[in-house]
Amino acid sequence: MAYLSLENVGMEFKTSKARFTALQDVNLKIERGEFLSIIGHSGCGKSTVLNIVGGLLTCTSGGVLLDGQEVNDPGPDRAIVFQNHSLLPWLTVYDNVRLAVDKVFGRAKTKQERHDWTLHNLSLVHMDHAIRKFPEEISGGMKQRVGIARALAMEPKVLLMDEPFGALDALTRAHLQDSLMEIHTTLGNTVIMITHDVDEAVLLSDRIVMMTNGPAATIGEILSVPLPRPRRRLELTEDPTYTHCRGEVIRFLYERHRHADAA
Amino acid sequence: MTVTANTEDRPAGTAAVPAIGRLLSGFVATLPERGRALAHTTVPPLVALALLVGVWQFLCTLPGAALPPPTKVVADTWELIANPFFDHGGTDKGLFWHLAASLQRVAVGFALAAVGGVLLGVLIGQSSLAYRGLDPIFQVLRTVPPLAWLPISLAAFRNADPSAIFVIFITAVWPIILNTAVGIRQIPQDYRNVARVIRLSGPEYFFKIMLPATVPYMFTGLRIGIGLSWLAIIAAEMLIGGVGIGFFIWDAWNSSLMSEIILALVYVGVVGFILDRLIGLIAARVSGPRGRA
Ligand SMILES: Nc1ncnc2c1ncn2[C@@H]1O[C@H](COP(=O)(O)OP(=O)(O)OP(=O)(O)O)[C@@H](O)[C@H]1O
Numbered sequence: 103m104a105y106l107s108l109e110n111v112g113m114e115f116k117t118s119k120a121r122f123t124a125l126q127d128v129n130l131k132i133e134r135g136e137f138l139s140i141i142g143h144s145g146c147g148k149s150t151v152l153n154i155v156g157g158l159l160t161c162t163s164g165g166v167l168l169d170g171q172e173v174n175d176p177g178p179d180r181a182i183v184f185q186n187h188s189l190l191p192w193l194t195v196y197d198n199v200r201l202a203v204d205k206v207f208g209r210a211k212t213k214q215e216r217h218d219w220t221l222h223n224l225s226l227v228h229m230d231h232a233i234r235k236f237p238e239e240i241s242g243g244m245k246q247r248v249g250i251a252r253a254l255a256m257e258p259k260v261l262l263m264d265e266p267f268g269a270l271d272a273l274t275r276a277h278l279q280d281s282l283m284e285i286h287t288t289l290g291n292t293v294i295m296i297t298h299d300v301d302e303a304v305l306l307s308d309r310i311v312m313m314t315n316g317p318a319a320t321i322g323e324i325l326s327v328p329l330p331r332p333r334r335r336l337e338l339t340e341d342p343t344y345t346h347c348r349g350e351v352i353r354f355l356y357e358r359h360r361h362a363d364a365a
Numbered sequence: 366m367t368v369t370a371n372t373e374d375r376p377a378g379t380a381a382v383p384a385i386g387r388l389l390s391g392f393v394a395t396l397p398e399r400g401r402a403l404a405h406t407t408v409p410p411l412v413a414l415a416l417l418v419g420v421w422q423f424l425c426t427l428p429g430a431a432l433p434p435p436t437k438v439v440a441d442t443w444e445l446i447a448n449p450f451f452d453h454g455g456t457d458k459g460l461f462w463h464l465a466a467s468l469q470r471v472a473v474g475f476a477l478a479a480v481g482g483v484l485l486g487v488l489i490g491q492s493s494l495a496y497r498g499l500d501p502i503f504q505v506l507r508t509v510p511p512l513a514w515l516p517i518s519l520a521a522f523r524n525a526d527p528s529a530i531f532v533i534f535i536t537a538v539w540p541i542i543l544n545t546a547v548g549i550r551q552i553p554q555d556y557r558n559v560a561r562v563i564r565l566s567g568p569e570y571f572f573k574i575m576l577p578a579t580v581p582y583m584f585t586g587l588r589i590g591i592g593l594s595w596l597a598i599i600a601a602e603m604l605i606g607g608v609g610i611g612f613f614i615w616d617a618w619n620s621s622l623m624s625e626i627i628l629a630l631v632y633v634g635v636v637g638f639i640l641d642r643l644i645g646l647i648a649a650r651v652s653g654p655r656g657r658a
């Protein structure tokens with residue numbers, strides 16, 4: 103039995119005019135500690151899949167099982183890192199994380215422990231120097247780091263990330279990818295990450311899920327990335343396995359499932 | 366105010382303005398750093414005020430002027446200006462007591478409007494059913510002029526004071542409701558999602574997300590509301606009588622005391638301005654520099 107499994111997941115949206123089938127027969131099994139990324143053209147239904155796992159959306163057919171339990175509402179065991187950080191602007195960096203820590207560990211940990219745990223998670227993402235700052239006083243990359251710290255602080259069974267670095271410049275993005283790999287190595291989280299970036303997918307993932315175009319999108323192909331960890335981006339640029347995986351993803355996206363609009 | 370430095374060959378009237386400007390900036394430049402910032406904000410309005418009073422004085426000393434000039438207003442009402450706290454019983458009281466009575470009515474009516482308006486605003490902001498049901502009704506009711514409510518409230522309460530308070534309430538409540546509702550409807554979906562993921566309870570969501578995200582909007586409504594309340598109370602008091610600055614004005618009119626009316630208007634304006642700034646200050650305090658959602 104897989105740690106997380108999606109079984110025949112389908113999603114139909116009711117719009118004002120008609121029904122729209124976004125997803126059909128999505129089947130996926132994810133092992134504990136696995137880093138999985140989902141890639142596909144814009145609008146194919148990646149966010150929908152992630153939000154179903156996160157419980158923000160309820161699938162109209164099939165179901166999701168996490169650690170033997172059915173998922174049907176949002177919860178801290180499936181922490182989400184949103185694309186636009188979604189920090190609360192009236193709270194400091196520290197308080198943004200602390201709010202989640204207090205809520206999730208209010209009973210299990212003492213006040214001092216919650217304080218330490220908040221600081222610990224902020225230091226994991228290298229943000230312990232700015233804990234008293236407000237979101238608008240820090241850069242986009244830093245905000246995203248705090249968003250990740252908030253999610254990690256919930257000790258989720260699965261960490262869900264919807265294009266976490268999509269809004270960042272290439273250099274900042276590379277820094278954050280390195281941080282994320284470092285964290286994944288130390289904590290061994292199970293991660294599902296949506297991305298548009300082929301290099302990001304190959305560098306970070308154990309497996310890459312490639313989705314077909316909608317409507318009625320589903321999983322087209324799953325590619326394993328057999329690169330040993332720790333991975334270093336500089337050494338990988340020449341690596342034949344890396345180049346091969348990259349080529350596979352690009353071939354899928356641009357040859358076999360070209361986006362209708364992009365043609 | 367006499368400006369004679371007119372070196373350019375332009376008509377004297379238009380040259381006065383740049384000349385004053387030059388005088389002013391020369392004056393401001395000689396001040397030390399901190400005083401200069403203060404002078405920057407206070408000197409122009411003071412000069413403008415002096416000009417206005419000058420024009421008024423000039424126009425009302427012309428033969429046949431119907432209104433008293435400022436010098437006469439001050440002379441006529443010196444007793445009232447110097448002595449705001451006297452109380453000879455009945456409605457024969459100092460201006461302080463009239464203003465206090467009006468402010469008290471506004472305080473009660475506005476407090477009720479603030480509580481009721483925020484609650485109703487939260488209701489129609491949160492529930493789209495309530496919004497669809499109530500919004501059209503609110504949109505119609507809010508266009509009813511405040512004084513049109515007075516006869517109804519007099520009939521309902523059979524008493525002047527509660528009627529005046531009701532008029533304040535009904536005047537101030539609409540902008541508070543509508544702005545609060547807008548504030549709630551614009552809370553980004555992301556914040557709601559965060560709340561759902563960490564499983565905030567209803568009250569926790571209200572205090573930790575909804576309130577902070579909506580406060581700037583609420584205060585916009587409260588600020589409009591307090592201004593309207595002050596407008597309405599003066600008019601309402603003119604009709605209901607008793608102690609209050611509105612009644613004071615009406616009473617002065619009946620006794621043809623123009624100077625007293627003018628003095629009262631100045632006080633009304635200043636108090637209205639202070640009320641507006643007060644809410645503005647509280648808003649800045651509560652929502653802080655990072656209050657924007
Ligand atoms: N609430 C909704 N109501 C109706 N249709 C929806 C809704 N949410 C998503 N859709 C549709 O479902 C499809 C998948 O949307 P989704 O957001 O999952 O795409 P995506 O792969 O995440 O795209 P992107 O890469 O641009 O983020 C789209 O065609 C979208 O229009």
Ligand SMILES: [Mg+2]
Pocket residue numbers: 148149150264
């Ligand atoms: Mg998306």
